[in-house]
Amino acid sequence: MSDLRDTAYATAILHEVADLLAKLAADGSCGAIDLRAMPLGPADRARLEEVLAQGAVKVSVDAGGPSEIFETVYPGVWWTRHRNDAGETVSEFIEVTDCPQFLKSQPDDIRAGASGLRRLLE
Amino acid sequence: MKGESMRNDEREITLGEYLAARGVSRRAFLKFACSLASLMALPPSAGIAMAEALAKAKRPSVLWFPFQECTGCTESITRSHEPTIESMIFDMISLDYHETLMAAAGHQSEAAREQAMKDHYGKYLLLIDGSVATGLDGAYSCIGGQTNLSWLTEAAKGAAAIIAIGSCASYGGIPKANPNPTGARAVSDIVKDKPIVNIPGCPPIPAVLTGVLAHFLTFGSLPELDPLGRPKAFYGETIHDRCYRRPFYDQGRFAKTFDDEGARNGWCLYELGCKGPVTYNACATIKWNAGTSFPIQSGHGCLGCSEPDFWDKGSFYRPLSVAHWGNKATLGGAAAVGVALGAAAALAARRRQDKIVKGD
Numbered sequence: 001m002s003d004l005r006d007t008a009y010a011t012a013i014l015h016e017v018a019d020l021l022a023k024l025a026a027d028g029s030c031g032a033i034d035l036r037a038m039p040l041g042p043a044d045r046a047r048l049e050e051v052l053a054q055g056a057v058k059v060s061v062d063a064g065g066p067s068e069i070f071e072t073v074y075p076g077v078w079w080t081r082h083r084n085d086a087g088e089t090v091s092e093f094i095e096v097t098d099c100p101q102f103l104k105s106q107p108d109d110i111r112a113g114a115s116g117l118r119r120l121l122e
Numbered sequence: 123m124k125g126e127s128m129r130n131d132e133r134e135i136t137l138g139e140y141l142a143a144r145g146v147s148r149r150a151f152l153k154f155a156c157s158l159a160s161l162m163a164l165p166p167s168a169g170i171a172m173a174e175a176l177a178k179a180k181r182p183s184v185l186w187f188p189f190q191e192c193t194g195c196t197e198s199i200t201r202s203h204e205p206t207i208e209s210m211i212f213d214m215i216s217l218d219y220h221e222t223l224m225a226a227a228g229h230q231s232e233a234a235r236e237q238a239m240k241d242h243y244g245k246y247l248l249l250i251d252g253s254v255a256t257g258l259d260g261a262y263s264c265i266g267g268q269t270n271l272s273w274l275t276e277a278a279k280g281a282a283a284i285i286a287i288g289s290c291a292s293y294g295g296i297p298k299a300n301p302n303p304t305g306a307r308a309v310s311d312i313v314k315d316k317p318i319v320n321i322p323g324c325p326p327i328p329a330v331l332t333g334v335l336a337h338f339l340t341f342g343s344l345p346e347l348d349p350l351g352r353p354k355a356f357y358g359e360t361i362h363d364r365c366y367r368r369p370f371y372d373q374g375r376f377a378k379t380f381d382d383e384g385a386r387n388g389w390c391l392y393e394l395g396c397k398g399p400v401t402y403n404a405c406a407t408i409k410w411n412a413g414t415s416f417p418i419q420s421g422h423g424c425l426g427c428s429e430p431d432f433w434d435k436g437s438f439y440r441p442l443s444v445a446h447w448g449n450k451a452t453l454g455g456a457a458a459v460g461v462a463l464g465a466a467a468a469l470a471a472r473r474r475q476d477k478i479v480k481g482d
Contacts, residue, residue, distance in 0.1 A: 006369075008369050009366070019359070030167075032166035032167065033166075034160045034163070034165075034166055036160050036161075036407060036408070036413065037163060037407055038407070039158065039364045039365055039366040039368065039406050039407060040366060041366035041367070041388070044366065061149070062151050063147055063150040063153055064146065064147075064149075064150030064151070065150075065153075066155060067153060082156070082157060084412075086412070088412035088413065089389040089412070089413055090153075090157045090158035090412075090413075091153075091156055091160045093156075093160075093166050095166070096144070101170060102149065102152060102153065102156070103277050105149075106147070106148040106149050107148075107151060108138075108142075108148040108177075109147050109148045109149055
């Protein structure tokens, strides 16, 4: 009983994730929850990490500091944590999508890379 | 002069070009924008649109004046040792005057200030921390032989907007506390014809300034403000509304001393004088020290430092129900959202405090 009271916010978030995942499955629409906007206590966070445990995919990205992204045991539910160079968390999201936007190559970076590679070969 | 010319050239390019020239990839910038959107209470999807808009924005000239202050606000915003979302503020703007940070001193620094005001008249952002001394025509606080009051009135004329940083600039703060010997006033008491954003707090949360500047650059306007001139994205809800201990308030579970069972179990600090129910700020979500904690999470009630005249409202350790804070409507609202147990506990707190006051 005490645990349930301590994890009220985690329970609400998990229900929201379930609703978003149902939408993704139904019509492909994506959604996200900003964890830093939520008043999570230590017990809430532990509950979220317990339920949304790491699944098959885990990615590390080095862009403006390290970012860790993993798909949870529920396919389509991704946990994204962005850090700065000092290792401090600057933002954290639960994304419900087939692939987080941040993982995709950005058009400006692609153009810069294409011209850079061309210059190298000339 | 060469350095001045280079700085002006840098200001003319877009923020995206400026960052790209420094090796910041668009993916890294997207990460920055998504984090900014998070700070500004925008939906996560807004980060992509913000990245696009910010990349095209020009870096504005910013003048930062320190008046009657302790430098705590500057410390709060600049203390980061590594690149953080807060420190990226210095990539987003061209900081043309800041006494504490600039290398120039004496007449050279004053010349830089005057030149920046002339070059960017009508376009620069004016940032103020500290209250404005008005007693003896402002003589209580002077820089370079001129009063803060005269600096403010002169610089405000050419400013596109003014951002009052900290509770002193926003409300007068501690310098204005009784008996206010210097005649300290808020920026908004002096300047009446310019848009002013108040970012109160003692000190304010550094990311709030970044968020306000990002909004200005992204949308070309100031963010939506509450009746006290504070951005609603950060000051739209009370600490109490967003506190992780709020469920304990609703259950009527309160710490009654700083070392009892309730304190050890992390219960609500209302009866120990927490001002969270009447204090509007984002401490409970953004938190401090890179999101590590905030006062309530560390076991101490909120002091209400982002509210006007917080220093003169009685003991920090009196429950709100017996202190001078808020009004009946505000406190009634706070109680209304709790359940009966919470209200009963508030009543018990009032009775207990009455006993303390009477010496029973």
